[in-house]
Amino acid sequence: MAFFLFQLGSPQQGIDLARHAATHWASRNQQGPEAKARAHYAWLLLELGSSEEAIEEAAQALKLAELANDTRILSLATNVLGVVFWMSRQLDRAMELCARATDLAREVGDSIYECWWMINLGCVWAEVGHFALDSGDTAAARGPFLKAVEITDRAYRLAIANDDPWAERLCLGNNADYYTGMGDTISAAECLTKYAKVKGHNYTRGMEQYYYTLGQALVAEGRYPQAIENLKEAILLANLTGNIETLLQANNFLSKAYEKQGCYQEALEAHKEYHQLALHLAAERAQHKARLAEIHYETRKLRNLAASETQRAEQFAASFRILEEKAAQLTEAALVDPLTNLCNRRHLDMILTSYRDDIQRPFVLAMIDVDHFKRINDTFTHVVGDKVLAEIGRLLRRHIRSTDTAARFGGEEFLLVFDNAELADACNSCERLRRVILERNWDEIEPGLQVSVSIGLADGRAAGSPFLAIEAADRNLYTAKRLGRNQVIPSQG
Template sequence: MSSVDPGETGVTDIPANSHAGIAAAVERARALRNSDPTQGIRIADGALAAAQRLASIHPDDLPAQRLLADALAALGHCERMSSSLADAAQHSSAAVSVYEAIGEQRGEAMARTQWGIALVQMGDLTGGLAQLERSRDISVALGDRRSESDALIDIGVVHNMLGDDASAIAFYQQALPIYEQANDTYHVATCLNNMAYAHVCWGRRELDGGRGDSASPHFSQASSLAARALPLARECDHVDFVATCLNTLSLARRHSGDLDGCMAALREQLAISEQIVGHRMRAVCRATIADALLQRNNDGDASEALHLLTEADEICAAHQLRESHPPIVESLALALERSGDMAAALAAHRRFHSLQMQINSETAEREARALESRLRLVRTEADLDSARLREQELATLNAQLNAKQAELERLAHIDPLTGLANRRAWLQELASEWAAGQQGLYLLLLDIDHFKSINDSWGHAVGDAVLQRVARCVVGSIGEPRATGRFGGEEFVAWCRVDSRETMAALAARTLQAIRQSNWDEIGAGLRVTASLGWTAATRHASVDAALSEADRRMYDAKHAGRDQAMG
């Protein structure tokens, strides 16, 4: 029998009767799955070709069938690591079939895990979860506690992705004692950190649903779990994992209101990020610290936040970190606004919108490729009945993608509560209108009086209803929905073209009257709502920023003069 160097194995290098050569190539491919999956695919492909020849010559030979299954599983694993997900799912599924046929349950469990993860990465969470659960059941039947616990973590991650945080935490809790008994520090820390992150997600969902009291215990629990995970992660001497645990801890502390503790974790994470080869964490850490500084708002925090966001923006631009760049630019725009540099803020808002649209387009393309991969996998496993059915499915998928793209574009421009243009969309509309000429163009800025008291006394649900009603009043007075926007909080902005200052003053008064005389008892018995309004003529100003600043000053003059009035 000729000797074979598994490092040089190719498709035609392994004799069909070389059990040892095939086995060596499979092991070599497995060893390369993380460091060089492309080379692993080449080697596993060669092993598979030889194993198929061997299995065809000796169809009843159990070792030959096991080698065939091993080669399929190794190829699927390498393909998954190289993001060839449809091929990975196909080969892992084929490996499962062979392992099942020969009764090799350990191999079947491992192949089902790879199959399940590939399906999850393709977006088929339900199908992937089914394979992971089957892998767990096989491991339980075999008494393989380690494989069982690995499957439990994977299942927990999918439940977290599905938004079922309670189930995710339950699965991590099942895996934790298995790793503790095995003294597996790394996976103990992984369970603790994953539980902490699931609690953060759960708390966020409670906040989004307006249930702040229910959210608080989750953030406290997340802080406790992440604090337990962090020293264990440090013991593992794995800087990426330590940074991940610090990120979870900072999220938990920030949502708990412990901004100083959050800042300490973030600064340590930033220091670690400088040791990591990738640039993404360096940028994201800076942006996250900046957001926390802006939230804390101590002396000097705003200046440091602006500096960190500028650095993060530069890192993203220099290293083409496309996915991370838009939110960093959006935060930079808000920091520039707070610093008073409105021109730079507007430029940053425009850049954010451009970047976000590029990301939306690329996301749609990736989802299209994933859907095509899933469809190709379905066709491989079972032929479709007719060409008509295939065309209908493709048309449906295309319609779904078009609808999703349209929704993404709409959300990029619309304030979800009021349906008005959001800040950046309104500023873009105003810039176009300004460029068309300032003659007859007026800007107004309106702020609801005592809105915090409304929230405090009546609750946030009533506060949201008030914002929606005021938005309708403003649009009704202006008469042009695209000219009206929500500037944030309880502030609304609008522009209009009228023939004189007197007409503008009458329009402003009519707007306040519409708000004042609205039937607020429909929202809350005894509720009364007024607003203060400032307006200015565009011709008085050299720039949009100057005009907005003047309208803002006039609005505050109206506030100081007793509220429920307009000044311009």
């Protein structure tokens, strides 16, 4: 009942039921049912903005599920903890947990859970895209959005197979949002058209999502009168469900639509509402943190320090962004080759593992070696050699798709991962890269300098695994070098 109320958009009613269920099973020492109840309780807490309490409940649910040795409930608890990290904007951890939850559901043959958790995994990928958009990097946003669409499409097919209209609508509404983020309003409109045709009764929460997503897409298309109409409807429904996040964003887009229409007074009113909601959310979170801090102090017998909590919380808040930036820098340093600004071997291994775990995903690997690189170092110095490697890294980044990966494999060797590509297409791309590198004016770096590369390719699925594909690409690379260098050799047959 608690979870049904969550689906209906009534988390305040559901939370009491979930708490009673958790207490009931705890009193009977039934770890599996208690884990399930606590997982739902955590999800409802999160829906109401109590993220710190949600983390504690989700962690407890996960511990109980492990003790109960119940894989299905473990998948639920793992997913909820992933959603908590997603809402806390710790996306790497969220991605890991949501993917694990999906795997666990698939392991026990629960296609409904698999579908639902996959929807959340798509949302986490989309969050990466939205962060890139917020920072103004439209190109970097496209890859995560495409990944989100791919995952959500798989969930959509499961939803249809399960005859689950609730999940169907979620998938279509989410993909409409992702396509809008990429600027593909045509595909977004197609998703929303399908959404409107899904059979079965839609609930207030679902209609709220539909009108908000449609309004957002209409703003992107420049159809402002229709956008205003749908955003107003979304706001009306969000007021009924108490969904502050939808109210916040719907007012934001409504303000933009009014402004584009030249209705500046209405735009100002919508923006004021947006601003008030943002302040309300911030105040609630600050109040909640202060309350939790007091609880923690009591536990540690440090009540005498509670008076200074407000000041300390302000100091923590002021330094939080600095810590986030530092964490991002450290993460990048751990995954990026400093000379070429390409992925390093550690990052490459993570990417290749994802292909190993998804055997149906087509990809092609290309191993690249700089011809006579030792001669370049000996003739022009190692400083020039480093400049050559850095410039090749720049050319690779510039001339591959945003969905592909370029990595420094070691020394003067590079590896390209062509995602969702056929061997012939990847071969053509490598031939263009070979010509770009050969025809580049290397005299700008050092007079008399000439650079060429040899490239070997292998089809990932034909090889059987990404690591076997590396071996095949490496063999083809050495064939290219043996045949005279400065050429592209793909696997045959």
